[in-house]
Amino acid sequence: MAPSSISSLRGIEVQQATATWGGLVVGAVGLGAGSDPFPGKKNEEANPRISPPQACFLESGLAFQGTSVHSELIDRLFSKACFACTESEKQAFASDLDRIIKFVSVVNQVDTRGVEPVLGPIQFARLLRDDGHVADVEPFETLELCETARDVVHAVRPEPKREP
């Protein structure tokens, strides 16, 4: 049975729909029959075509407490980001930014106690190559490299002349 409406995302119909996939149970976890998993005030940001959990968090009123993009903040951000804008542009961006900050602030709802932040996927993908001996550098070559480096540095940033 195919789902007949968007409301079928919200309740028992989900399980009915998944049954058509040959017994593969891929339903909305924890949704009771007929219950509304997204209670509370409906948020205007929710995409009318889908019901992203992000919107659900916003709707629950739990997502974001006490932050709004006020004039002082927007001025500071414009200054730090090096933007010059008119007052009307600032107001438009303040409204957008307010919505974006609310959207991303749902990250606060996850319990991350004891979790180390990660800066990139390198440690998971084990990208870095093993250290290995490539080639010997002759002492003379090392001296030459140093000499060149000093010349380059001096060319860019000459030392002040000293009085004899």
Place this chain on the structure above:
Amino acid sequence: MTELRGVRAQRDALDSREISAVELCELHLNEIRRKDPLLNSFITIDEEGALQAAKSADQRLGRQDRVQEVTGIPIAHKDVFYMRDTLTTCASGMLQEFKPLHDATIVARLADAGAVCLGKTNMDEFAMGSSNRTSFFGAVRNPWDLSRVPGGSSGGMAAAVAADLVPLASGSDTGGSIRQPAAFCGVSGLRPTYGRVSRHGMIPYAPSLDQAGPCARTVEDLGIMLVAMEGYDPKDSTTSDRAATDTRKSWGPRTLGVPAAFMQQMEEDLWSPFGKSIHAFRRQGYRVQRIELPHFDIAVAAYYLIATAEASTNLARYHGLRSGPRATEFNGVSHSHSQTHSEALGTEVKRRLLAGTYALSERNGGRLLVQAQKIRRLVTEDLLKAFKSVDLVVTPTTPTTAFELEESADSPVRMYSNDAFTVPSALAGLPALTVPCGFVGGLPAGVQLIAKHFHESELLSTGRDFQRETDWHLSVPQLPTA
């Protein structure tokens, strides 16, 4: 063009001398002239350079000198990749006259392999967008319905491949920028493992997420382009020296994991093509089981914090002092910088830079950014844990089909939710493939496969199996004459 659709057919025709590389190049240039005024998928068309490259390819073919799978095959590069002495704009007014002094590594590698580059494809400005409406050079249109978006940020890439303007195109994928447009336009796209393909010469958006990859009609063609692009590059310290992808290996039926979480986020019309995809896999002997990815829902919010924070650092370099346009009226260096920034960058880029500045600010968003980085670890660990019980994770590529050009244009947050299914693998640096899996109301839908790090071979094998069982990838949009 019908007989010469795809790399395999073109390779056979070139090898048997049924057609020369120059003739093939001219054939595609004609298609671009005929169709691209409707699509706007190219920013730069380099006819002279393309014909020159095609002549060289013919000479190589004549001498049988280093002939590779892509020798003589027309390709296009997303305008995010440096191409020597060729306009490279990143679809921004800031770089509208920028011509790099060197090639990006993938551009150089494909040129060395004899591929014939026809030009640079349109995209969202600085790769920031999921609709290709933020380009300085105008929106790209979806070849399946010209009133709809092709997806983004690599919208020009996907539209060009779907409309048969080129059989192969390069793209970049930060949070789904190859896979989402490929799904919207009914073609195949691959985001390789972070580190598989060099990013040297690729204008960065968020370096801890950015990855270059191929787009083509079939999975077989994706493999051909990947082999020509991938590999260790001393100019990119994040590239890996792992062995090249074995694009011919067949892995046989695998165990697929379907995460429960995405169901809540998906447009109901897409359930049918996704369900049929699962059946198609099962018919081939694949086992399918449900898996849990507890942090799947929250990944997109974490992604936008991390990506905008990195972008606000990256784009600080575009201030008009050393290169690019500069504001004409200013009072001092600092004022020149802010005026130039404001005049030359588009609205969505400014929005994201402001959000990134907020995220990087200790007083405001610093705590949020650290929290996002912790969630990045949780999302990655969820996926790696899932791979202990399944070989690949399968989801729809997008929560909706291609939307109207005007839809959600005033709501950045609605736009961001389009990346919900593609972001988790990007955060984890995992390879992911999208293949067409049906149509909803005349618009293509895609199914996404995610594999372990550096298991592109397994992804491509599974994608080929899927395309042997289905024929969605063979559908071609019918465009009116421009």
